[in-house]
Amino acid sequence: MTKTVVESLAEATPPRAASTIRGLSDRAIAWLFVGPTIALLLAINIFPLIWTIRLSFTNYRVNRPNADVSWVGLRNYERILNDPDIWMTMQATAHFLFWTIFFQVVIGFTLAWLINRKFKGNDLWTTLIVLPMMLSPAVVGNFWTFLYQPQIGLFNYLVAYVTGGSAASFSMISDVDLAPWAIVIVDTWMWTPFVMLICLAGLRSIPDSIYEAAECDRASAWRQFWTITIPMVLPFLMLAVLFRGIENFKMFDLVVQLTGGGPGSITELTSINLKREAFEKWRTGYSSAYAIILFVTVFGLASIYVKALNKVKER
Structure with a gap:
């Protein structure tokens, strides 16, 4: 053998x-x-x-490695939590997070619902919609900076036409009221396709037999949408919110390319502020405590959110 x-x-x-x-x-x-x-x-x-x-418990500065390093305890944490400028950056970050996630979920789900309805050219439109997500944030930032230019930017001409102002003296990224919305628009344009793909996966995971049974029970299209589509796609929507929330909380390169945190500090997110504390002011101990606070915040919120997501999946 x-x-x-x-x-x-x-x-x-x-x-x-x-x-x-x-x-x-x-x-x-x-x-x-x-x-x-x-x-x-x-x-x-x-x-x-x-x-x-x-x-984070010391006054160490990386640009003074030979200086005496003393133990300061919780002083760095106290200074951060009582600093009004830090809370301003937290507010700017919260504004950016809320509106980008809101628009990306609403537009992304709408696009996924439309694409899921099979029609001629479906694959072509899906590919075109996904293209922004494939670009580098630096490329996207430079591209939209050009569109926001006051004299030659196409986007400013459109806004000036709607508002009745002059495009030659107007720029969204230099306006205190509109600069936060400028970065919201760019991030929404870039990452809505990501949310769309997740929602599309959720929509296509719903068996057709469920809709057929609902039609036999004479359920209207609106009732099918609220009682079948939304509940079964909800875990996918929540997963998209989790991914985009974590990514946007540490957003850096796109905002730096567009506004640099300005005008003033109106678009200075926590990631930009942390970079300035660590690598411009060289307050290493202080910035380390800052980083730990941000880490605990994201980790804690993400843990609570994941528990809620698991409960939704178990239903």
């Missing part, structure tokens, strides 16, 4: 090596392969986090 591959390898393996291999359990072999990856991830993520926590 022909020998199997395992038997041939066993005969070719020295007795000591064979006994060593046979002595390893499946769990030990799994850890042998997974262990180095886990160790690398811990080194990349856990060590910097512990080091940042340690620095």
